[in-house]
Amino acid sequence: MTPSARVQAAIELLDAVIASARDGGPAADTLIARYFKERRYAGSRDRRAVRDHVYDAIRRAADRPESGRAAMLGLACEHPEIAHLFDGSAHGPAPVQPGEAAAAPGIIPGWIVPLLAGPVEQDALLGRAPVDLRVNRLKAAVEQVVPLLPDAAPIPGVPDALRLPEGAPVEKSGLWQQGLVEVQDAGSQLIAAVCEAKPGQTVMDLCAGAGGKTLALAAAMQGEGVLIAADTIRSRLGRLSPRAERAGATFIQTLLLDQGHEARALESLHGRADVVLVDAPCSGTGTWRRNPEARWRLTQARLDRLVQEQARILDFAAPLLASGGALVYATCALTDREGRDQVESFLQRHDGWIADTFALPLGRAHGPGWLLTPGHDGTDGFTFARLRRRP
Numbered sequence: 001m002t003p004s005a006r007v008q009a010a011i012e013l014l015d016a017v018i019a020s021a022r023d024g025g026p027a028a029d030t031l032i033a034r035y036f037k038e039r040r041y042a043g044s045r046d047r048r049a050v051r052d053h054v055y056d057a058i059r060r061a062a063d064r065p066e067s068g069r070a071a072m073l074g075l076a077c078e079h080p081e082i083a084h085l086f087d088g089s090a091h092g093p094a095p096v097q098p099g100e101a102a103a104a105p106g107i108i109p110g111w112i113v114p115l116l117a118g119p120v121e122q123d124a125l126l127g128r129a130p131v132d133l134r135v136n137r138l139k140a141a142v143e144q145v146v147p148l149l150p151d152a153a154p155i156p157g158v159p160d161a162l163r164l165p166e167g168a169p170v171e172k173s174g175l176w177q178q179g180l181v182e183v184q185d186a187g188s189q190l191i192a193a194v195c196e197a198k199p200g201q202t203v204m205d206l207c208a209g210a211g212g213k214t215l216a217l218a219a220a221m222q223g224e225g226v227l228i229a230a231d232t233i234r235s236r237l238g239r240l241s242p243r244a245e246r247a248g249a250t251f252i253q254t255l256l257l258d259q260g261h262e263a264r265a266l267e268s269l270h271g272r273a274d275v276v277l278v279d280a281p282c283s284g285t286g287t288w289r290r291n292p293e294a295r296w297r298l299t300q301a302r303l304d305r306l307v308q309e310q311a312r313i314l315d316f317a318a319p320l321l322a323s324g325g326a327l328v329y330a331t332c333a334l335t336d337r338e339g340r341d342q343v344e345s346f347l348q349r350h351d352g353w354i355a356d357t358f359a360l361p362l363g364r365a366h367g368p369g370w371l372l373t374p375g376h377d378g379t380d381g382f383t384f385a386r387l388r389r390r391p
């Protein structure tokens with residue numbers, strides 16, 4: 001592909017990303033993979049260059065641009081070498097017309113800025129994310145894995161975590177294929193650690209998705225006890241089984257919940273859990289550095305719906321706890337509505353519940369819970385709290 005054809009390909013992909021963000025379709029990574037599956041003529045250098053254009057244009061625009069061309073023209077405003085490629089050549093983009101619209105630069109959509117938790121360092125939200133690994137204690141000890149990964153550095157305070165540079169191809173390594181390591185942000189690892197799950201306990205991961213944190217809980221439980229991974233989306237839970245097999249965590253039970261009817265399905269488990277993790281659906285504000293186009297998906301109405309859903313999930317989670325058990329609420333969001341305020345309103349609705357105080361190696365106290373941010377902690381952004389009934 002010529003350099004101009006790469007820019008045109010990025011424009012087409014950005015059109016697809018913009019439409020997908022507007023209509024709730026697949027993520028940019030999925031769209032890019034599909035695009036190149038149908039265009040086998042593109043070599044690996046072409047694919048990398050197009051992908052870089054797409055992500056540079058996404059990162060640069062806080063708000064959803066009107067078109068892929070406007071997004072790329074915005075990038076061209078700061079990169080004359082890209083502007084020159086709007087040359088009308090075969091397979092390349094048409095020359096720029098006088099007064100043509102270019103996407104405005106920005107990091108955070110204006111309406112979200114006042115909603116972010118005060119301490120969040122906004123400039124770091126779109127930084128480059130490293131690749132964090134969790135050594136799977138069901139299969140290996142950190143000391144065994146470290147000599148096999150010369151580029152990996154330990155992450156102080158997160159005992160099973162190792163950090164590799166951005167883009168390290170972990171999933172091609174034998175260590176990953178044999179289940180000795182999992183890719184997991186250090187912040188997610190800390191949340192699983194805060195659950196303090198122990199062998200022999202009954203632990204429920206209520207919003208398990210494909211089981212990232214479930215697998216960390218399984219390792220903490222050393223494969224002993226009852227670990228239930230629940231979610232409302234069958235395909236997500238389906239992705240957990242091969243991962244659990246690879247990790248040697250075959251004791252995990254899955255539970256598919258019916259959206260809106262969860263409380264009834266969970267009734268038989270009331271009062272049984274030592275730990276319930278609610279890793280709630282959220283705005284994903286803390287993971288923008290990995291999914292920068294998530295900024296183009298979020299709307300005020302969607303945020304309102306998420307806040308309501310988080311409260312509803314917390315309310316049907318609370319009765320599951322046995323006496324002395326811990327309800328851990330977490331989101332990868334950095335808005336106070338989804339974090340601090342959500343926990344405070346839970347404590348107001350549920351008489352006799354308290355939030356534990358923490359002394360953790362990463363992060364800061366924020367309201368009744370804890371805050372991790374890319375700028376302060378080098379992790380994805382999270383808010384979490386550990387709640388219990390007062391003894």
Ligand SMILES: C[S@@+](CC[C@H](N)C(=O)[O-])C[C@H]1O[C@@H](n2cnc3c(N)ncnc32)[C@H](O)[C@@H]1O
Nearest residue numbers: 206207208209211212213231232233279280281
């Ligand atoms: C942040 S994701 C979970 C990520 C996962 N815990 C991990 O570490 O990989 C939130 C999950 O909540 C699920 N969810 C949404 N509404 C739910 C509900 N009412 N009950 C249970 N799970 C729900 C979503 O399908 C999604 O998989």
